[in-house]
Amino acid sequence: MAQDAVVGIIGGQGWMGRSLGLALLEQGILSAEQLVISSHSGRGAAFRDLTGVRCINDNQALAELSDVIVLSVRPEDLTNIAVNSGGKLVVSLLAMTSVEDVAQRLGSRRVVRAMPNAAAEIRRAYFPWYAAPDVTKADRRLVEALLESCGTSRELSAERDLDYLTALSGAGPAYPALLAQSMLEHARHSGIADDIALEAVIQTLVGGSLLLERKGTDPKDMVERLIGYDGTTAKGLRTMIDGGIHRIIHVGLTAAHEAARERGQGRG
Template sequence: MTQPAPTLCFIGGGNMARCLIGGLRQRGTPGHQIRVAEPMAAAREALQTEFDVACFESNRQAAEQADCVVLAVKPQIMHTVCQELHGHSGRPLWVSIAAGITSTQLDTWLGGDQRIVRCMPNTPALLGVGATGLVANVACHEADRALAERILSAVGIAVWIAQEAQMDAVTALSGSGPAYSFLLAEAMQAAALRQGLDAEAARRLTYQTLLGAARMLSESAEPADQLRKRVTSPGGTTQAAIETLQGGGFEALIDRAIAAATRRGAELAAAAGN
């Protein structure tokens, strides 16, 4: 006997929820299987109009009869939201996309013995090319993992992480990672201007270069170090640039940056309390 398709509920209708809903709708999830809780009337109307989904002002009302509840709210209000949803009668799968909030904290706030998948998507998900790390608590079944992966894969790739302690590193790497690329783009453009290029040429060449490099990384079977070596001719211009970056401690600086972001993720979890 075929199992009925799960009903999904999104608590929060912000940018990440919107892109997940849009991705699911594009991949064939019917609108009647998606419910959204959103406090702003204008946002509810926009969600209903664009995606043909049921929207509610009340979190509890939206979550009624849902098989999976996606917690898409800011970490600062997660405790309050969970208190409101505490005692949900349907025992749904809970999927959290909030940075720094552990599954243990969520389980406590939601009443205990809950099935929880914690996720960390990043902003390129808004374009359907996101990278999400996921980890499931011990209460989850294979069907829960499959459902969570289906939801997050609607906006890019979904990668399972072995231990939740590694999620702060995921946040530091892919969650915060787009900002590192944007900072690199800023620096490259500024350097090109100082070398005499006009602003528009510097912008277009920088953006297309980063896009091309990203595509080579994702579409080539060769690892990053081999791709780098292939474009670094001995004694050439690229070698001069690479030696300058490495001489200035480029790799060590990136290592310290990701370590700092990882520590901050742990601090946010500690600040959220139990």
């Protein structure tokens, strides 16, 4: 990204704004003097001991100080943001809020809409993003540098895909947590001590996910291979599949997608 670009994060004390700001500093992408944070109090706990970071409570002042404005507030708070960006690059991290909504509210056609998730806290988030037509190539390179400080970014060709990914990747740990909850309850019911049950479930899910990531193949290949071994795991997998686990997951994702799409349309 531009070496001297100043980045302002509106809502920089929220979980995502804080994660992004700290990652940019930790990785040397920005110096402290290149970061401006706004919050209601103007005193950011996460940044107050970092000399050079400007913490203020005036969003318009932040916009005037910054070259890039990151919008990291709750979607329902957008109507409370009274900012004229002066046509600067705006990166919106608001779920279910269209590029057009942000463009009208902040007075810029250079808007990027991104969908973060909670794994940004450990720098493992997945950030799909869509850029409005007026966003330049230089803007895109800057956006990639910003987002990849907290994980992996992927530009999309259609904004509508972000509604679906809000339901899928935007859920962050929610779906793995639901699976973990079910596995943990079963282990406890089977008489396994709480500490061992929790350790076994977490390590199984984390280890399995890392293995899938390393192999980089379709997860179906692993499922079919394990079923092919015809052991205890195969018995469990067949029973879950026959019981309709795929249908249940598809129904849940469809419901989440419809909710994201409907709420997004409701804001227009």
